[in-house]
Each structure stands twice: as C-alpha cells, then as structure tokens.
Amino acid sequence: MGAACAYYCATAGLRVSVVERGAIGSGTTSACEGNILVSDKEPGPELDLALLSSRLWRRIGEELVRSTIEYEAKGGVVVAGSPDSADGLRHLTAGQRTTGVDAVDIGPDELFELEPNVTRQAVGGAFYAQDAQVQPVLATAQLLRRARMLGATVHPGTGVTGFVRDGQGAVTGVRTDSADTPVLYAQWVINAAGTWAGQLSELAGAPVPVLPRKGFILVTEPLPRVVRHKVYTAEYVANVASSDAGLETSVVVEGTRAGTVLIGASRERVGFDRSISLPVLRKLAAQAIGVFPFLADVSLLRTYLGFRPYCPDHLPVIGPDPRAPGLLHACGHEGAGIGLAGATGHLLAQHLSGEKPDLDLTPFRPDRFEEATP
Amino acid sequence: MTTPPPGFTFTFDGEPVPARSGQSVAAALIASGRRSWRHTRTEGRPRGVFCGIGVCFDCLVTVNGRPNHRACLVEARPGDTVSTQEGAGHDDLAC
Numbered sequence: 001m002g003a004a005c006a007y008y009c010a011t012a013g014l015r016v017s018v019v020e021r022g023a024i025g026s027g028t029t030s031a032c033e034g035n036i037l038v039s040d041k042e043p044g045p046e047l048d049l050a051l052l053s054s055r056l057w058r059r060i061g062e063e064l065v066r067s068t069i070e071y072e073a074k075g076g077v078v079v080a081g082s083p084d085s086a087d088g089l090r091h092l093t094a095g096q097r098t099t100g101v102d103a104v105d106i107g108p109d110e111l112f113e114l115e116p117n118v119t120r121q122a123v124g125g126a127f128y129a130q131d132a133q134v135q136p137v138l139a140t141a142q143l144l145r146r147a148r149m150l151g152a153t154v155h156p157g158t159g160v161t162g163f164v165r166d167g168q169g170a171v172t173g174v175r176t177d178s179a180d181t182p183v184l185y186a187q188w189v190i191n192a193a194g195t196w197a198g199q200l201s202e203l204a205g206a207p208v209p210v211l212p213r214k215g216f217i218l219v220t221e222p223l224p225r226v227v228r229h230k231v232y233t234a235e236y237v238a239n240v241a242s243s244d245a246g247l248e249t250s251v252v253v254e255g256t257r258a259g260t261v262l263i264g265a266s267r268e269r270v271g272f273d274r275s276i277s278l279p280v281l282r283k284l285a286a287q288a289i290g291v292f293p294f295l296a297d298v299s300l301l302r303t304y305l306g307f308r309p310y311c312p313d314h315l316p317v318i319g320p321d322p323r324a325p326g327l328l329h330a331c332g333h334e335g336a337g338i339g340l341a342g343a344t345g346h347l348l349a350q351h352l353s354g355e356k357p358d359l360d361l362t363p364f365r366p367d368r369f370e371e372a373t374p
Numbered sequence: 375m376t377t378p379p380p381g382f383t384f385t386f387d388g389e390p391v392p393a394r395s396g397q398s399v400a401a402a403l404i405a406s407g408r409r410s411w412r413h414t415r416t417e418g419r420p421r422g423v424f425c426g427i428g429v430c431f432d433c434l435v436t437v438n439g440r441p442n443h444r445a446c447l448v449e450a451r452p453g454d455t456v457s458t459q460e461g462a463g464h465d466d467l468a469c
Contacts, residue, residue: 116469221442222415224461224468259415259462294467299442 001029001330001337002192003143004345007060009190010150012349017184018144018152019176021159025140027194028337031306033217033254033262034136035230036339039076039103039128043095045363046315046336049343051100052359054130056342061134064146069139070257076131076230077114079122079291085234086124093126102129117226117294131230133254136338155181163189163204163327171204171326188352190328195272195309197317197331201366206324208317208366210332212307214268216280218288221299222259226292230254233291247280251287253295260301263288265335272307310334311369318344318364319351328352329366384454386411393450400426400433400445403456411435411445415461435459 002018003025010016020026036057041047061071080086093103104127111118111125144154155178164173164183173185191208193200198210232252252264266280281303289295311317311332321327330348333340347357379395386403393402400423403411410420412434424432426446433445437456441463445456 117467221464222462223464226464226467226469228469297440298464298467 001194001333001341001344002190003140003147004341005190005192005330005348006147006152006154006345007143008345008349009352010147010152012353014349014352016147016152017186018147018154019158019160019174019184020154020156021193021196022157024144024154024156025137027196028306028308029136029140029194031215031217031304032136032308032335032338033252033264034070034134034139034338035252035336036132036134036342037076037128037230037336038096038101038130039078039126039230040232041096041336042092043099045359046340047096047099047101048359049316049318049340049364050336051130052346053340053343054132056346057132057134057339060139060143060342064139064142069142070135071132071139072134072257073129073132074229074254076128076232077111077118077228078126078128078232078234079111079115079118080125080234081119081122081290083123089126089234103127104129115228115231117292118231119291119293122291125234127229133230134338135257139338155184160193160200160203163324165324169324171324186326188326188328190330190348192330194331194337195307197309197329201329201331204321204324204327206321206327206366208321208329208332209312209369210309210317211269211311212272213310213334214270214273214305215265215308215335216277216284216303216305217265218263218281218284218303219301220261220263220295221301223255223261223298224259225255226294227253227255227261231291233287247283249280249283249287251284251291253288253292261295261298263295267308267335274305276303276305308335309337313368316340316344316364317366318347319361319366321366323367382450382452384450384452384456386456387458391450391456397450398446399435399437399443399448399450399454399456402450403445411456412459413461418461434463436463 038050096103107124158176158178160174162175195212201208235250249266316333317329350357383390391406410422412421424430428447435445436459437443
C-alpha cells in the first residue's frame with residue numbers, strides 16, 4: 001500500500017520519502033496471495049474502488065513490464081457446489097454486471113472446460129475476466145524502484161515513533177527510531193501502516209479502528225499447470241463480507257509462476273496471535289480437496305499466515321483526516337490490500353496534487369467511525 | 375566381527391538395483407553406478423545427490439509412484455519401484 005502511494009505520488013511530481021519499520025513488504029504484503037479481484041465484492045464503494053484498481057494494475061503491469069511483477073490477467077472462476085449456491089451467485093453477478101464487472105454465469109460444462117481438474121460435483125459457477133494476480137513482494141519492490149527513479153527516498157528498518165505538529169496542531173512530519181533520520185518533515189504524511197495503521201493513527205491522535213484478521217495459506221509442492229484461474233467457492237464471497245468473530249474458511253486456490261499452488265484462506269479474529277492451528281490447516285486442506293480432488297495426492301511444502309487489516313464496516317480508510325490536518329490514511333483494506341493499492345495510491349496522489357479524485361472518497365473518510373458511535 | 379546386513383533388490387526404471395537393509399535409495403543408486411535420477415522442471419537437466427543430508431532437495435525421485443522423495447533420506451525397501459522423476463513429477467495432473 002505504501003509503495004503504491006509512493007509510486008503514484010512520485011509520478012505526480014511530489015517529493016516522497018517512504019518510512020518502513022521492517023524490510024520492504026515485510027508486513028501483510030509478504031503474507032498474502034497478491035489477489036486483484038473484482039469478483040468477491042458486492043456492488044458498492046469497495047467494488048467501485050476495485051474496478052478502478054483493476055484498470056490501474058493493468059496499466060502498472062504495462063509500465064513496469066508484467067513479468068517483473070508476475071502480473072497475470074488469468075481471470076477468476078467461482079464454483080457453485082449446490083443449486084442454492086448457484087442461485088446466490090447468479091443474484092450477485094447480476095448486481096455486479098450493472099456496475100461494470102465482466103461476470104458471466106456458467107454451467108457445469110463451461111466450468112469443466114475452464115477448469116478441467118475441478119470436482120465433478122460442481123453444478124456451475126461464474127467467470128470473471130477482470131480478476132488478476134501479482135507476486136506482491138515483487139510488485140512492491142518494483143513500485144518503489146520506479147518511485148526512487150523519480151526521486152523518492154526509501155528508509156527501511158526505520159520505525160515511526162511519533163508525529164511532529166505545528167502550533168495549530170497540523171501534522172508536519174514524523175519522528176523515527178533511526179539515528180540517521182530522527183525526524184522527517186513533510187507537508188503531508190500518509191498512514192499506510194497496514195494492520196498496524198490503527199496503532200499509528202493513535203500516535204497521531206486521530207484514531208482509526210484497524211484490527212487484525214488472521215489468515216493461513218497452504219503451499220503445495222511445485223506442480224505443472226493444474227489450476228488455470230483464481231478459483232474459489234461461492235461461499236467465499238459470503239465470508240469476505242462477514243463480521244462473524246469465529247473461524248471461517250472458504251477456499252481460494254490458484255497456481256503461481258513458481259509451480260506451487262496456493263490454498264487460502266482462513267479468517268480468524270484472534271488479535272496478533274502467530275501460533276499455528278492444525279485444525280484450521282486441516283479444514284482448509286479438506287475444503288481445497290473438495291474443490292480439486294486431485295489435491296488429495298499432493299503434498300504441502302509449508303504454510304504461512306498473515307494479518308489482514310480490517311475496519312468494523314469492512315471499508316478501507318482513504319483520504320485526509322480532518323482531525324489532524326496534514327495526515328492522510330491509506331489503510332484498512334482487509335484481504336484486498338494488494339488489489340486496492342493501485343486505486344488508493346492513485347486517488348491520494350490526485351487529492352494531493354489538487355485534482356478531483358476519480359472516485360468520491362466520502363465513503364472511505366477517516367472520521368466516519370466517530371459519527372457511528374456518538 | 376559384524377555381519378553385513380542382508381541384501382535385497384529394488385527396481386530403478388525397471389532394472390534391478392542391489393541394496394542393503396538401512397541403505398538410502400541414493401546410496402544404493404550411487405553404488406550401482408548411477409549419478410542422476412531426476413530432470414529439472416524448466417530445462418530438463420540431470421540431477422542426483424548434491425548435499426546428501428536432506429537439506430537441498432536436489433535428489434528428488436519418484437518412489438512407488440509418488441514423486442518428490444529425497445533419495446538421500448528415503449530408506450530402500452525390498453521390491454520398491456523407483457523411477458526417474460521428470461520435472462515436478464505430476465505430469466499426469468497437467469491441464
């Protein structure tokens with residue numbers, strides 16, 4: 001997220017410094033799947049953001065050379081396991097089509113042609129040509145590389161410890177734990193601290209409720225091409241939008257350039273707990289085998305987990321914070337951070353350049369949570 | 375005097391390979407004069423033992439139909455069917 005903001009701001013001619021507590025991409029970026037999806041969103045402001053971002057990622061892919069970020073416009077396939085799921089899915093696609101999503105309802109024959117290895121128990125589904133993926137760490141590195149070529153500076157291993165304010169209370173920079181750059185002054189500061197953005201916003205005295213949602217991903221041994229698209233079950237969409245505190249798993253399966261197949265994604269609200277849960281991994285694996293029976297004979301190499309930054313209303317926080325002039329937020333994108341990064345960076349760069357942003361930022365405004373809890 | 379462990383054979387690409395109880399598949403293959411039993415995924419280059427201690431995953435081989443066994447760690451068993459692993463060893467799944 002920070003890298004996309006830096007890329008678009010530097011492209012707009014702004015002078016940019018990136019302050020990263022750890023290594024580049026060491027937060028949720030390196031613990032996700034690199035999804036750029038329009039398919040898993042219901043009509044509304046987040047889908048508008050996803051549609052804009054999908055176009056922008058395609059443009060980024062052209063500019064940075066697709067192969068350097070492993071951009072693949074592979075399309076998404078949603079599998080319906082029962083007539084009920086298929087009905088729900090058709091209702092969703094009908095709504096999505098009115099907003100510009102390229103969603104095609106498909107029957108079982110078309111499904112098996114698109115994904116020959118998918119379970120023959122499936123009754124149909126939907127195909128989304130706009131769904132894509134990138135290798136998220138490569139994408140982050142390449143976006144920052146381009147930003148640096150345009151004059152940006154990057155400070156890895158530098159944690160923000162506080163904000164500099166002027167006499168009127170406006171944010172005019174950040175303090176850091178680095179001896180080399182203890183203070184960085186800036187006209188604007190963008191909070192793109194991912195799952196830790198809530199903590200950073202409190203340091204600034206302008207809190208936004210960004211919380212961690214834990215997700216495991218399984219990695220198989222390298223395989224030939226066995227899964228052609230991003231494939232997930234119709235139940236996944238329901239879970240993405242869910243506010244249930246307990247464990248939810250709904251399977252997303254995709255191949256990668258390296259040959260490994262990634263199987264996501266569980267969702268648990270358990271704070272920043274990094275412990276491995278075998279029952280969760282088992283459940284994910286069993287669901288993946290339900291969609292792709294051949295996986296029963298495939299070995300897993302490893303698993304990884306990450307913390308998706310979510311807000312209570314499941315919308316990201318994007319835009320200037322009226323409580324702290326000079327501070328902007330780009331956080332709370334939950335499991336769609338990579339996908340929505342393009343649009344978020346672009347819209348903030350437009351705002352900071354004095355242009356009218358392509359999308360209205362009102363639904364994403366940082367102070368909306370205070371209105372909700374009087 | 376210790377008596378050597380009893381000998382047996384397994385097959386590698388259809389040919390019998392002598393082995394002794396406790397010996398790894400890699401050790402038996404090397405003792406039989408073979409140095410490679412896998413072809414890499416991208417360029418099809420031959421591979422055999424590199425580290426020999428289970429770390430590098432270079433010596434992958436297909437044992438009894440299952441690919442990606444580390445030959446240096448898998449103990450040879452009488453009657454095993456060992457075969458050269460082509461690429462990821464799952465060509466049957468490709469689509």
